[in-house]
Amino acid sequence: SAQAAELSSGGEHMNPFATFVPALVLCRLSAAQIYTFDKTALPDPKSLQTLYAFYVYSHKDAPERTQGQPFVKFHSLKLTPKNIQDREAYESYTSVQLSILPYRSFWTLIDPDRFCSVNDDVTKGTATTANVLLAQKPPNKADDEVDVYSHTVGFHAESDTQLPVHSTGVYILIFSNCGPLGEAEIDGSVIVKNSYGFLPGNEYHKMPFYGWLSMVYGAMAMIWMFLSLNQWRELFHLHYCIAGVILLGLVEAFLQWRFFMDWNDTGYRGKVIFILAILASVVKSVFSYVLVLVASLGWGVTRPYLDHQTILKVQALTFFYIVMDFIRETALSFRHSHSLSLGFVMLCLLPVAMLNGIIFYWIFTSLSALMETLRERKQADKLALFQKLWYILVAALSLASFGLIFQLFDLSRSISVRWHHQWFFADGVSHILFCMVLAAIMYLWVPQSNSQRFAYRAVEGNDKGADDKKASNPKDQWVDEAGLDEEERFSSTRVVADIVGSKADTGH
Secondary structure (H helix, E strand, C coil): CCCCEEEECCCHHHCCHHHHHHHHHHHCCCCCCEEEEEEEECCCCCEEEEEEEEEECCCCCCCCCCCCCCEEEEEEEEEEECCHHHHHHHHCCCCEEEEEEEHHHHHHHCCCCCCECCHHHHHHCCCCCCCCECCCCCCCCCHHHHCCEEEECCCCCCCCEEEECCCCEEEEEEEEECCCCCCEEEEEEEEEECCCCCCCCCCCCHHHHHHHHHHHHHHHHHHHHHHHHHCHHHCCHHHHHHHHHHHHHHHHHHHHHHHHHHHHHHCCCCHHHHHHHHHHHHHHHHHHHHHHHHHHCCECCCECCCCHHHHHHHHHHHHHHHHHHHHHHHHHHHCCCCCCCHHHHHHHHHHHHHHHHHHHHHHHHHHHHHHHHHHHCCCHHHHHHHHHHHHHHHHHHHHHHHHHHHHHHHHCCCHHHHCCCHHHHHHHHHHHHHHHHHHHHHHHCCCCCCHHHHCCCCCCHHHHHHHHHHHCCCCCCCCCCCCCCHHHHHHHCCHHHHHHHHHHHHHC
């Protein structure tokens, strides 16, 4: 389990934690709704630990209400002394509590200098007994009236305690030990369930989103298949590659939807489907980038194949992108539940951000060179097509940058305010932009009766001068086709398959 931020009652060393603990809590916000204790050591005497955070919708605010009232359940919790000789002392020990309380009022309810009750608190009516967790609330007011839900962990296993949760918010799991003993362990679990199932509130909206996204990709696949079958004689390699991207998008969206459905039903992440979903996401991204890149380099448009040096560069970039993007996706998925530090998460994000910058720079420079070549060769149809692609990519990059800026601004707001919609900027925006760009590319390269005019063909007539100029420039990237027989010409067009083939080996 994640390391816990700890407070000690009555100590002078306590005060610095008063500002540090909220930061620790935010770095470990829960990515699940079941927290399991497996021989977990007690906090030190007169101390507490912040372990986890749960995202909860009240029954009134819940997007679905099929599962009834949301609740927290303290399940099969039992205290076990490390030394059997201490058994008698722990049989009547009642100072260990597990509690959840709202993040927004954490420091209102918990006094970092005095969070364990004493006899005076019992007299005042602010506590029912001494040496238990003390919530700062009005006298004679019940804990659940201030959204505090507690359970005392005893030596003897008791029946489960289930308490209804009444308010929407982020709830912090507190593990406190307000007594003099500390050499013991606990087993059991704390379960929080929303009105729709086990998904955390900040993850719920991803489930219907990926369901609708699967339907969108399914519709794209059917439309593309119909158009392709109708004009099958006019198809060339880019049409097959676009079909591959649509299929990968459909697989990714379906796996993500199934993953969140299982998580919502059981409360646990399915490891196999989670890994498959990440792999599908990484493969879709890298295949799409490579497709746009090699098209911008002129493959199948102004030349039948790429030179060996260029292929090696693309393969190297693809390999590094697959490795780093898989690490990035995994780190983002487990950054809360495994308490990954902010520095480590940024270390995982930075290489992918740099690779994205390199890829987009290469795409735009290559696209500029390609359009200039088409202009020189007076191939107006191809030039118009790639000019439209240029505008589409610029618009998508601008929208993505705007979304990133807004997301950074949103991060400056309290988690209590932004947890409802943060999924949209983290996942929704990128998928919507990808679908928009894919739909635009489908429109540009739609199979039609004269699609072959956009494919590579031998340069003739008034393009001869351009070819002579190319041949005279030793620094030019275009490959001289002289001497190519038909078998070499056919094998050389399998560029994307070769490049992505290196990815498949990496996945194993």
